[in-house]
Amino acid sequence: MSTPTVHEQLDSALAAVEDISTANANELADMRTQLLGRKAGLLTTVLRSLGGLPPEERRDVGARANEIKRQLESAIGRRESVLAAATAGGDTLDRSMPGRAVWRGAMHPITAVVDQICDIFRELGFTRVVGPEAETESYNFTKLNISLDHPAADMQDTFYLSPGIVLRTHTSPMQARTLENYEPPIRIVVPGQCYRRDAWDPSHAPVFEQIEGLVVDEGVSFVDFKAAIDFFVKRFFGEETTTRFRPSFFPFTEPSAEVDVQCHICSGSGCTTCKYSGFLEIMGAGMVHPAVLENCGLDSERYTGYAFGMGPHRIAMLKYGIPDIRILFENDMRVLNQFVE
Numbered sequence: 524m525s526t527p528t529v530h531e532q533l534d535s536a537l538a539a540v541e542d543i544s545t546a547n548a549n550e551l552a553d554m555r556t557q558l559l560g561r562k563a564g565l566l567t568t569v570l571r572s573l574g575g576l577p578p579e580e581r582r583d584v585g586a587r588a589n590e591i592k593r594q595l596e597s598a599i600g601r602r603e604s605v606l607a608a609a610t611a612g613g614d615t616l617d618r619s620m621p622g623r624a625v626w627r628g629a630m631h632p633i634t635a636v637v638d639q640i641c642d643i644f645r646e647l648g649f650t651r652v653v654g655p656e657a658e659t660e661s662y663n664f665t666k667l668n669i670s671l672d673h674p675a676a677d678m679q680d681t682f683y684l685s686p687g688i689v690l691r692t693h694t695s696p697m698q699a700r701t702l703e704n705y706e707p708p709i710r711i712v713v714p715g716q717c718y719r720r721d722a723w724d725p726s727h728a729p730v731f732e733q734i735e736g737l738v739v740d741e742g743v744s745f746v747d748f749k750a751a752i753d754f755f756v757k758r759f760f761g762e763e764t765t766t767r768f769r770p771s772f773f774p775f776t777e778p779s780a781e782v783d784v785q786c787h788i789c790s791g792s793g794c795t796t797c798k799y800s801g802f803l804e805i806m807g808a809g810m811v812h813p814a815v816l817e818n819c820g821l822d823s824e825r826y827t828g829y830a831f832g833m834g835p836h837r838i839a840m841l842k843y844g845i846p847d848i849r850i851l852f853e854n855d856m857r858v859l860n861q862f863v864e
């Protein structure tokens with residue numbers, strides 16, 4: 524390729540004027556050096572070579588080169604002040620930068636499970652309410668028929684905030700708060716965090732979610748409870764899932780029960796998750812103890828009810844086959860990303 528003539532060089536310099544108005548700061552600095560640089564800039568080279576031209580050409584080429592140089596200087600100058608003004612005005616946005624990937628958020632699996640559970644109970648007429656996490660001993664224990672020297676108070680290994688004030692060890696205090704403040708018929712679900720001085724191991728965490736349920740009205744029986752739980756379990760774990768009620772003990776319910784669901788990992792045939800029993804415990808429950816109703820000013824001859832408390836962490840682990848509860852607290856993106864829909 525032959526070296527470009529002086530006119531071709533000037534043509535390319537003129538073409539560059541077009542690009543100046545959209546150049547970013549770096550491109551503009553490069554253009555200034557390449558076109559107007561004092562040592563090797565295109566225009567400098569052309570003007571320096573004028574002496575080698577025949578005298579009759581020298582004048583015209585010189586005039587054209589100077590005109591183009593003037594155009595370039597003013598275009599570059601204008602662009603420089605536009606960029607400088609944008610920076611000085613606090614607008615540091617570099618419109619030439621590649622865009623950032625858009626992150627799609629998702630609900631944490633525990634939040635999603637709590638919402639799903641409360642939504643199912645809403646279909647049965649339950650209202651979702653919340654209560655305080657810092658509770659008095661009275662609401663957390665004594666109104667629920669748990670005396671402070673009862674092993675149940677001990678068993679729950681309570682965090683005390685100050686004398687008489689605890690971090691609630693369960694959501695059951697909201698049974699008492701609701702019974703004191705509302706007239707039956709009462710149907711509530713109460714999701715919220717609870718605290719116990721528990722180990723931090725694959726199946727325990729010192730803070731965990733519970734959902735309390737409470738129904739109190741005239742003529743409520745254990746049959747109503749079984750029907751509601753059966754509806755919930757089938758809706759949440761699948762139509763084929765069976766439940767099992769085992770006798771248990773809680774000071775605030777009589778009779779008390781624990782509810783197991785068929786292990787949905789092995790469909791009841793036995794696996795490591797259900798320790799080969801075919802069933803997994805999902806909640807404590809029972810008929811509200813008459814003493815609790817009386818403690819809250821209700822006539823236990825007239826009203827009966829049932830209550831239950833379930834653990835969404837536990838339920839989420841069962842539903843999604845998560846082997847260690849701590850995974851649900853760590854917010855590892857590799858886990859959370861699996862819940863982005």
Ligand code: PHE
Binds near residue numbers: 693694695830832
């Ligand atoms: N509060 C009980 C617990 O935390 C669960 C429960 C709630 C049991 C309501 C019976 C009725 O273990």
